[in-house]
Ligand SMILES: [Ca+2]
């Protein structure tokens with residue numbers, strides 16, 4: 278009797294992982310705001326930078342766009358954050374909502390060779406009357422190396438939330454206006470005073486700040502409603 282042993286040999290083929298050229302990522306632009314949330318009329322700054330550059334950068338042509346009804350660029354606020362890199366033009370504000378900036382390195386000792394924050398610009402939120410989102414878009418960014426080889430950066434954008442302070446006297450429900458809804462809240466707390474357990478939550482209905490919610494507050498609120 279012959280025992281035939283069949284040896285199955287399992288050969289596993291390991292597929293080499295095809296690396297999508299991760300060593301050469303696309304050069305990109307970055308925008309970072311000094312604040313995420315501002316109040317109407319408040320100033321803030323935005324920093325423009327580049328990441329993943331593959332060759333030395335000597336010149337840059339960048340264009341920012343934003344809604345001029347929501348924010349404005351503060352003239353003369355732009356400044357370089359890199360030694361030896363200058364802003365050649367004070368960006369024109371003649372086209373509202375659009376800024377084009379040209380940057381250049383001053384000689385072969387000042388190229389940008391790695392991730393860097395390059396310029397800072399000042400903006401001011403408009404006096405909006407309701408919460409608004411302001412978006413600053415980098416719509417075009419072209420960089421050049423020493424050989425005149427141009428590269429287009431991936432566009433990017435930055436969103437700034439403009440939040441209206443609703444501390445309007447008499448606006449008890451926080452909807453930005455004084456109306457009958459506020460009177461409803463006040464009426465529900467009528468007669469309460471500083472000894473009431475929930476006073477800290479409702480004392481904004483004490484319009485004349487005398488420590489009690491009474492007919493004088495109702496009358497004051499009624500006057501604001503019909504004004
Ligand atoms: Ca209200």
Ligand SMILES: [Ca+2]
Pocket residue numbers: 483484485486487488489490491493494
């Ligand atoms: Ca009162």
